[in-house]
Each structure stands twice: as C-alpha cells, then as structure tokens.
Amino acid sequence: MEATCVTMTIYIPRMYGINNFFNGMFDKKSIKQCEMKIKKMEKDIKKHNQIYKKLQDQQKVCWLANRKVTYKLLTSKKTNDYIDENLSAHEERTTQKAINKVKKHLQETLKQAKGTEQKYQILLEQESRIRSSVRKLEQDIVEMIEFQVNERTRTSTPITSRIHSIIPIQTIVQRMSSKYQFIVPKEFNEKNGCYAKLPNFELINREFRR
Template structure:
C-alpha cells in the first residue's frame, strides 16, 4: 500500500463521514457505532496532545532546575576546596560547618 493510499484511507472517512465509505458494506447501526468510536478516539487524541504538551513544558522546567542546582553545587565545591587550601584550621572548621549547612539546604 502506498503512502497516498494510506492517506486516502485515513482522511476520506473523516472528510465525508464513515457512512460514505462503508455504507454498502455494513448496516446503519454498525456505521453509527464506528462514528461514535471515532469521535471518542479523536477526543482522547486531543487530550493526549494537551497532556503531552504540558509534560514537555514540565520537563523544560526540570532541566532548568537541574542545571541551576548543578551549578550551585559545583560552585559550593569550588569554594569548599578553596577554603581548605587558604584558611587556618580554626577558620576552616567554622567555614566548613557553614558550607555543609548550605550544601544540605541545596540538596
């Protein structure tokens, strides 16, 4: 089946109604049931697309938050390493305690 055949199979029933395509093959009751199922499926597809869009937006927010937290944790580690190299023992201990509080808060 070629791509144009698939497109015609999908869109002709939607353009003209399912009765246009299957009128002679099935009775009216079956055609009505198919039309009802198609409408329900179209509603579900629309809901799915809306939910998918919201999930994509939420994923962007999560990526942004992750980048910010990673940046802050890296900065905190650099500061902590700098403090370890340049301060005396007493100042280092007090500063490390403060840095640990900040790290716990960020985590």
C-alpha cells in the same frame, strides 16, 4: 507502524465520507458503532494533546532544575577547595556553618531535580497509555469497516465495493481521514537525548478524496 519509528500518525476517519465511498453499504447500526468509536478516539486524542503539552512544559522544568544542580555542585566544590587551600584549622571551624548551609541548599536542589524528573516519567507513562488507547481505537475502526465491507460483498459486488480488493481498507481510511501526527516522546528522548526539545504535534484536516 514499526516500533522503531519516532514519528507516529493516527488517522481520524469520517464515516459519512467512507460510507459515500462505498455507495451507502453501511447500515445505520454499523455507522453509529463506528461513530461512537471515532468520538471516543477524538476525546482520547484531546487528552493525549494535553499530556503532550504538559510533557513539553515539564521538560523545560527539568532543564532548569538540572542547571541549578550543576551550579550548586560547582559552587560547593569551589567553596571546599578554597577552604582547603586558604584557611587555617581555626578559620575552617568558624566557617563550618556556612559550609553546612551550602550543603543543605545543594541537597534541596538535588531533591527538587529528582522530583521534576519523576513527574516527567509519570507524564511519559500517561502519554504511553493514552496513545495506546487511541491506536487501539483506530485499529478497531479499521477492522469494523473492513468487516462491514466484506459482509456486504458476499451477497452483492458493485464496482465500488470491490475497490478494497485492490486498495487496502487501511489506505481507504487514510484517504478519508484527518491526520494527527506527533513524536513518540520516550523514543525521541532515547534517540536524541534529554536535552533535545520535544517537537510540536500536528493535526492535519483533510478533504475526502478517492
């Protein structure tokens, strides 16, 4: 998948479907190794799912924090403008306490907004790491399947084992897989802006098909 794509799809193969497709060409050890990687990938997908949900929630928190900052900045400006235009020097001194209070609230709001943004950035980094892990496992599984098929076809070439010479192993894996599809958050934010809502992810279960 190209790095410029916003939508990413991860395929979750089922070894018994792929093994049946190749007429039992995989030995028990190879199947077990693949299944272990598939279980690890499913576990990481669950983690990614959780982080992605947290990102969606944190995005809303950031929006709220930024709205508060905008409101406090506007209030502070209006207060200062009113004092400059309407109050005498004596009256201005008596309202200094109120002005300081407005400034303090503004600084606290700015600090909170910065904190929510930092948390969002941390979640983005976590999402990127776990997504890379899932992607790597998916690639490892495809390579293991491809290696196993190539090894077996050196000494035996039944019709079904030659299919991969016409149809890429990656395509076969996709046909024998469930599909986990989601938006890459960082790329989505860069393309659509921080106020565009992150879309939901989707897990599509498929029937095995040739």
